Amino acid sequence: xxxxxxxxxxxxxxxxxxxxxxxxxxxxxxxxxxxxxxxxxxxxxxxxxxxxxxxxxxxxxxxxxxxxxxxxxxxxxxxxxxxxxxxxxxxxxxxxxxxxx
Ligand SMILES: [Zn+2]
Numbered sequence: 240x241x242x243x244x245x246x247x248x249x250x251x252x253x254x255x256x257x258x259x260x261x262x263x264x265x266x267x268x269x270x271x272x273x274x275x276x277x278x279x280x281x282x283x284x285x286x287x288x289x290x291x292x293x294x295x296x297x298x299x300x301x302x303x304x305x306x307x308x309x310x311x312x313x314x315x316x317x318x319x320x321x322x323x324x325x326x327x328x329x330x331x332x333x334x335x336x337x338x339x340x
Contacts, residue, residue, distance in 0.1 A: 240323065242308065248296035252326060260330045264296040268312055270329060271319035 245251035248264040269288040271277075276286040292314050299311035303320055311317040 242300065244297075248294075250297065250300070254327065254330075258330065260326075260333060262326075262329065262333060265291060265294075266334055267297075267310070267321070267329075268295045268314070268316070270321075270325075270332075271310075271316065272321065272325065273316075273318040275316075275318060 240255050241253040243251045243253070245261050250262045250264065250267060252260045252262065254260065265288070268291055269286075271286065277284050294313070296313050297310045298313050301309045301311075303309050306324075307320045307322040308326075309317065309320055
């Protein structure tokens with residue numbers, strides 16, 4: 240698959256299946272799977288979308304091995320590892336229209 244920026248802030252992933260996913264930056268930030276954002280024991284999300292800055296976007300994206308990417312966010316958060324598997328699953332959860340900002 241191929242990962243690119245889309246517009247100023249969003250991320251475009253072109254999957255090997257032929258599907259394209261445009262992931263709004265704030266949506267993806269809200270899906271951060273790290274232990275700060277999600278309670279490891281209960282799986283409950285601690286950092287909910289309303290706690291995020293209105294404008295948040297990736298400043299850097301780095302591959303983690305062959306299975307994931309690490310996103311460095313403009314709010315200083317960078318501990319989230321997004322696996323390709325998870326990103327692919329999120330394809331179905333992308334909001335139809337960008338979240339109201
Ligand atoms: Zn996080």
